[in-house]
Amino acid sequence: MHASLLTGGLQVDAFERDFAAMVGAKHAVAVCNATAALHLAMRVLGVGAGDRVVTSPNTFLASANAAAFVGAVPDFSDIDDRFHNLDPALLEKTWQADTKAVVAVDYAGQPCNMPEIARIARARGAYVVEDACHGVGGGFRVGGKNWKLGGHSWADITTFSFHPVKTMTTGEGGMLVTDNDEWAVKARLLRSHGVTRDPADFIGLSDSPSSISDLHSSVLAERGPWYYEMQDLGYNYRITDIQCALGRSQLGRLPQFLASRREVAARYSEALADLDWVVLPALSANQACATSPEFSFTLTDLSLHLYTILIDFAALGTTRTKFMQFMAERGVGTQVLYIPVYLQPWYRRTYGYQEGKCPVAERFYSRAISLPMFAGLSDDDQHRVISALRSFI
Helix, strand or coil, rough: CCCCHHCCCHHHHHHHHHHHHHCCEEEEEEEHHHHHHHHHHHHHCCCCCEEEEEECCCCHHHHHHHHHHCCCEEEEECCCCCCCCCHHHHHHHHHCCCCCEEEEHHHHHCCHHHHHHHHHHHCCCEEEEEEEECCCCEEECCCEEEEEEECCCCCEEEEEECCCCCCCCCCCCCCEECCCCCHHHHHHHHHCEECCCHHHHHCCCHCHHCCCCCHHHCCCCCCCCCCCCCCCCCCCCCCHHHHHHHHHHHHHHHHHHHHHHHHHHHHHHHCCCCCCCCCCCCCCCCCCCCCCEEEEEEEHHHHCEEEEECCCCCCCCCCCCHHHHHHHHCCCCEEEECCHHHHHHHHHHHHCCCCCCCCHHHHHHHHHEEEEECCCCCCCCHHHHHHHHHHHC
8 A cells, every 4th residue: 555545545535425424514524633623623714813712611621722723812601500511691791802713512412502602603703613522423403403513504613533532433533524615625735734736726836937936947847746735834634544444434333332322321310310419411402592492402312422420529528539539449430521721720821811710610610520431331330330429428
């Protein structure tokens, strides 16, 4: 196999076509990780210095970092206290005139109210990026019609993650999907150093002999099969054919993965429903926003990455650390996701963000615990998780 086919070959093309078809989008651009997909989204939308990008504080760092990468100001709007996603009412209330894009994060796989977020952003001339890194294969309903994450008109671009802990994986990787032809072309250019080998795209130095010496013009006059042009300052964000072959295999098993995760979530919800000191995740929504009464989803619509419960540790007279130690001693791993991004030292130093900026997100963080959630979780192992949790008090 020619070396170039390992990083941009037939399996990459096929994976992109298969993924676009699965979500119902026109274009899919596979990259090395989801952070790269978010960064490319900023680049192709023209976000840069002087712009503000608003996202959820309840997310991994990359959702906000992508804005900082291009010189924009990453900012944060608070979440709702039921689904832990951007609260559309607060987004509209706190809107600032220099906002150029909103990055709506589907926390744990529960979809944001994308119609409402799009209404708010587009009325003010801003783009909408859906960070669906937790939700590959998931969706929601509007007016009784099912829409896949990445396959609807309320986001200009949607990004996905194929990190090993996600619902499907390529070992590591990401995807940018869009219906915009120009953005897809630019994303593909930027993922490979801004280089093109397509003769139809060549705008080489020999096209502008007045601006260069005759020697340089003659050097570039012969454009054989080796010829390429760097037309923009891009990156090495390519993904390999090997990874995409794995991705295609995983894509074929995605319905099975989704069903297994939904079963795990349903068992947790049933087994823990009687615990008055535990708040379970809301896995369905109907008229979640008064101004978008047709937006809804049920468990069967979701691609669940996390199962996050809330515990008021202070009210129980204990700490989260003690709880996690208690579970670990019984062979159960738990995790905390996420520390509000703006409270990270770099964000505090760079933008002056302080505690109290997003009080709902801070309260959520102080109580959040994610239980084991993956497609291969056996009934016996899940029973051990449930038994350990129930025995804490």
